Amino acid sequence: MRVKRQRYKARAFRKRRELRCVADRTSQIGRGDVLLFCTARNEDVRLPYFLKYYRNLGVNHFLFVDNDSTDGSLDYLSQQEDVSIWHTTASYKRSRFGMDWINHLLWRYGNNHWTLVVDPDEFFVYPFCDTRPINALTDWLDASGVRSFSAMLLDMYPKGPIGDVPYKRGDNPFETALWFDSGNYTLRRNHAYHELWIQGGPRARAFFADHPEKAPALNKIPLVKWSRRNVYLSSTHALLPRGLNHVYEQWGGEKPSGALLHAKFLSTFNDKAREELKRRQHYAASMEYRAYVRKGPDSTDLWCRWSERYINWRQLEILGLMSKGNWA
Numbered sequence: 272m273r274v275k276r277q278r279y280k281a282r283a284f285r286k287r288r289e290l291r292c293v294a295d296r297t298s299q300i301g302r303g304d305v306l307l308f309c310t311a312r313n314e315d316v317r318l319p320y321f322l323k324y325y326r327n328l329g330v331n332h333f334l335f336v337d338n339d340s341t342d343g344s345l346d347y348l349s350q351q352e353d354v355s356i357w358h359t360t361a362s363y364k365r366s367r368f369g370m371d372w373i374n375h376l377l378w379r380y381g382n383n384h385w386t387l388v389v390d391p392d393e394f395f396v397y398p399f400c401d402t403r404p405i406n407a408l409t410d411w412l413d414a415s416g417v418r419s420f421s422a423m424l425l426d427m428y429p430k431g432p433i434g435d436v437p438y439k440r441g442d443n444p445f446e447t448a449l450w451f452d453s454g455n456y457t458l459r460r461n462h463a464y465h466e467l468w469i470q471g472g473p474r475a476r477a478f479f480a481d482h483p484e485k486a487p488a489l490n491k492i493p494l495v496k497w498s499r500r501n502v503y504l505s506s507t508h509a510l511l512p513r514g515l516n517h518v519y520e521q522w523g524g525e526k527p528s529g530a531l532l533h534a535k536f537l538s539t540f541n542d543k544a545r546e547e548l549k550r551r552q553h554y555a556a557s558m559e560y561r562a563y564v565r566k567g568p569d570s571t572d573l574w575c576r577w578s579e580r581y582i583n584w585r586q587l588e589i590l591g592l593m594s595k596g597n598w599a
Contacts, residue, residue, distance in 0.1 A: 276511040279502045282367070283374035289361035290336065290372060294349040297332070297380055304331035305405050307387045308376055310369035312338040313546070314391040315347055316539055319441040321391050322351065328395065329404035330387065334380060336372045338363050363550075370503050381497035385409040388493050388507050389531065394445075395422060395493060396584050397529035398595035411598055413496070419510070420494040421518035422529040423592055424487075425451050426472045427581065428536040428573040437538045444534035445581065452476075453579040453590045456489070464509045466490060466516040473536075473573040478562040487559055491531055492518055527596030530587050536573060 300306065307330045311318070322333065335356040337345045348356045359372065366372050377386060387405075389395060397408050397420070412420060427448040429436055436447045456471035467490050475486035491507045495515060502511050509516050520526045544563040579590070587593045 272511055272513060276500075276502050279371075279374065279504065279511070280378065283371045283378060283502070286361075286366055286371035287375045289359045289366065290357040290375070291359065293337070293345065293356045293358050294354065296352070296355045297334070299353070300332050300380065300384075303384075303406070305329060305385045305387065305409060306331065306381055307333045307389065308335075308373050308381070309333065309389060309391060310336045310338060310363075310373060311340065311344060311391045312363070313340045313342045313344060313543075315340070315342045315344040316438065316440045317391045317444075317534075318344060318347060320443060321394075322354075324394055325387075326353070328400065329406050334376050336369065336376070338369065368506065370506065374502050377497055377501070377503075378499055382499050384497055385412075386495055386497045388495075388503070392444075392534045393424070393493075394532040394534060395529060396532055396587070396593070397422070397494075398527060398584060398588070398593070398598055400529075400584055408598075409494075409496075417527075418496040418498075419492050419515040419518055420527065420529065421467075421490070421492050422494070422531045423469060424489040424491055424531045424533050425587070425592065426474055426489075426533045426535065426573075427451050428473055428578075430572075430574040430578070432570045432572050433536050433540050434538050434570065444537055445532065448534055448536055449581045450574055450578040451581055452577070453592070454577070457483075461509070464504065464511075464516055465513045466492070466509045467519055468508075476575075477571060477573050478559075492516065493531065494529075525594040525596050527598050528593045530584070530593045532581070 307325055333354045335348050335354060337356055337358045339360045345358055348354050363369055373388060387395060427445060428450050429447045430450055438444065452472045455476060456469055459468050461468050469489040470486045472489060475483045479486040488508055492510060493507050500512065504511060518526060588595060
């Protein structure tokens with residue numbers, strides 16, 4: 272595992288040459304700041320609400336990699352005073368789906384910081400997030416000697432066909448995509464890296480009903496007290512050293528955890544799915560996007576009679592989808 276970790280770190284170091292700095296404001300980063308890292312492509316319609324949401328949580332600085340956007344994302348982000356941004360025209364697939372770029376930025380800027388790694392359609396929810404800023408959580412994690420914090424990816428969707436309600440730039444996506452599956456999840460332990468592998472939810476039942484084992488993974492470890500020893504392996508599903516993947520209690524009780532509200536299924540989804548299928552830059556020759564397009568994403572209705580309407584984090588804890596553990 273030590274050899275593998277060094278190999279991934281070396282890959283990230285080589286891939287730094289693919290990044291061109293557009294706006295470097297990292298000199299503003301202060302000791303104890305919570306940093307957010309993100310790779311994005313053509314997400315201008317999402318970015319205003321995304322930045323607003325995480326600023327309200329208490330994120331201090333954003334570090335973006337723009338993968339050759341053509342919709343004005345790069346210009347918009349470069350104008351934000353709390354954003355540093357790098358641009359690349361290189362292959363997303365050959366950078367291990369962006370993780371080589373992110374691993375390099377984490378190595379260079381994330382050391383000794385709590386770092387949050389998310390996609391532009393992922394919104395972090397943690398215990399007491401409605402009343403406590405994110406540094407209240409990270410301070411408690413520091414005091415408890417915890418260095419990583421998990422969050423299950425929770426697919427959110429509207430009631431009715433996905434394309435029925437137009438999503439406008441800057442809108443709160445959860446005003447329309449406010450439903451989720453409260454059950455229909457499977458868990459198994461990966462003995463190689465010790466993480467819990469979670470699958471299921473609306474994507475499994477709607478797009479992968481015949482082969483649920485091929486449905487996207489929902490386990491994530493987005494919040495980490497970063498060290499230059501660390502490296503992400505596959506998206507934010509697992510890290511090395513393997514101890515960072517022990518985000519669940521093995522001997523009874525519960526460790527604290529959160530959720531990532533996944534705002535993928537908006538009216539923009541149809542165009543996005545077709546674009547990404549054409550680019551073929553995603554995992555397994557874009558198998559996930561082939562499933563979406565084959566189903567007809569614009570007319571797909573993910574809602575069913577077992578769908579649950581989202582209220583708040585306390586609801587997710589009652590349903591067993593996240594936990595405050597012993598944080599009071």
